[in-house]
Amino acid sequence: MVSLTVFTPTYNRADLLPVAYHALKNQTSKDFLWMIIDDGSTDDTEKIVREWIDTEKDFEIRYYKKENGGLHTGYNKAIEMADTELMVCIDSDDYMPENAVERILTIWREKGSSKVAGLIGLDVDEQGNPISGLFPDVKTFNLIKRVFGEYDFKSGDTKLVVRTELYKSVAPMPVFKGEKNFNPQLMHLKISLNYDFIPVNEAFCVVNYQDTGMTSGILKQFYNSPNSFAEYRKFQLSIPNSPLKFRLRYSTHYVSSCILAHKKHFVADSPRKCSTVLSLAPGFLLSRYIKYKNKG
Numbered sequence: 397m398v399s400l401t402v403f404t405p406t407y408n409r410a411d412l413l414p415v416a417y418h419a420l421k422n423q424t425s426k427d428f429l430w431m432i433i434d435d436g437s438t439d440d441t442e443k444i445v446r447e448w449i450d451t452e453k454d455f456e457i458r459y460y461k462k463e464n465g466g467l468h469t470g471y472n473k474a475i476e477m478a479d480t481e482l483m484v485c486i487d488s489d490d491y492m493p494e495n496a497v498e499r500i501l502t503i504w505r506e507k508g509s510s511k512v513a514g515l516i517g518l519d520v521d522e523q524g525n526p527i528s529g530l531f532p533d534v535k536t537f538n539l540i541k542r543v544f545g546e547y548d549f550k551s552g553d554t555k556l557v558v559r560t561e562l563y564k565s566v567a568p569m570p571v572f573k574g575e576k577n578f579n580p581q582l583m584h585l586k587i588s589l590n591y592d593f594i595p596v597n598e599a600f601c602v603v604n605y606q607d608t609g610m611t612s613g614i615l616k617q618f619y620n621s622p623n624s625f626a627e628y629r630k631f632q633l634s635i636p637n638s639p640l641k642f643r644l645r646y647s648t649h650y651v652s653s654c655i656l657a658h659k660k661h662f663v664a665d666s667p668r669k670c671s672t673v674l675s676l677a678p679g680f681l682l683s684r685y686i687k688y689k690n691k692g
Contacts, residue, residue: 397479397480398427399427399428400427400480400481400482400484400500401428401429401474401478401483402420402428402429402431402486402492402497403430403470403483403485403486404416404432404487404488405471405474405485406432406435406470407434407464409439409441409489410441411439412489413432413444413445413488414444415489416491416492419491419492420455420491423492423494423496423497424495424497424498425497425498426455426497428455428497429457430456430457430458431458431460431474431477432445432460433460433470433473433474434460434462435462435466435467435470436461436464437461442459442461445457445459460477465571466621467576467577467578468569468571468579468624469571469576471485471569471580472568472571475564475568476567476568478560478563479560480560481560482501482557482559482560483558483560484555484556484558485556489603490519490601491601492601493599493600493602496517496599496601499596499598500515500557507594510559511591512536512591512593512594513587513592513593514558515556515557515593515595515596516539516594516596517554517555517596517598518554518596518598518600519555519600519601519602520599521602522604528549528551528553529549529550531549531596531597532547532548534547536592537592537593537594537595538588538592538593539585539588539593540589540635543585543642544638555600555601556584556593557600558587562591563587566583569582572621572623572624572627575623576621577617577621577624578621578627578628579624579628581628582631585635586631589635615686615689618653618656618686619656619687619689619690622653622654622657623659625653626650626662629649630650630666630667633672634668643671644674644675647668647671648675648682649679649682650662650666651672651675651676651678651679651683652679652680652682652686653683655680655683
């Protein structure tokens with residue numbers, strides 16, 4: 397069995413997938429498999445991938461097509477089907493540098509253990525510039541501490557390589573009917589309650605953001621997936637020892653999402669009732685603003 401699952405959730409990206417595929421063909425280590433989760437594509441994705449499956453000899457390609465449900469449901473399916481030690485998500489518009497798999501596995505074999513969640517490496521642009529800057533000089537790196545600003549570290553995307561058994565311990569993410577924007581970061585934060593990552597100042601992924609991706613139109617996502625965001629904010633509020641400014645920020649978004657989702661008992665359901673009550677007014681105003689921006 398190979399050591400690493402590279403999984404790619406995709407939807408109507410038949411024109412972009414060949415870049416990711418050829419980058420994997422050029423990997424200096426073939427100790428991986430590629431798992432493609434097709435989120436109900438209507439273009440030529442299936443045809444192209446099945447041609448690769450029939451002809452590829454250097455590494456295994458697994459293809460699963462599912463009903464369209466959003467990125468988080470792609471994660472759910474990939475985690476359900478994975479049977480390797482490690483997993484890494486490479487989006488359909490991104491690709492791995494040719495030595496990425498080799499470096500990931502070499503570093504993991506040198507430093508990895510059951511005491512850590514995995515590795516956290518760099519996302520870089522086409523010129524090789526880190527999206528987030530470099531990691532601080534620390535032995536382990538915690539995602540919750542990062543959110544709370546405890547590191548001297550620029551915000552921006554990074555690439556996580558996660559122990560599959562830990563993914564399986566926090567998956568699947570909840571699925572709400574008609575909602576397709578649930579940030580998989582929820583699972584990573586849940587893992588980070590008990591585990592740190594080993595930081596690696598090396599490029600694991602070259603990113604190329606597309607305007608149709610999840611990173612665009614955040615207010616539209618808030619509006620179209622209120623139950624999902626309410627669930628996400630509820631978890632954020634449950635994080636122990638969170639600074640007050642973050643509790644108030646999360647409470648405001650929690651209130652807003654609950655109003656948009658027409659939840660009636662959200663104060664009683666909140667892990668932080670005090671800050672939730674304090675955030676009723678700003679949360680209401682935020683919900684009105686989100687409605688206005690999406691109906692204007």
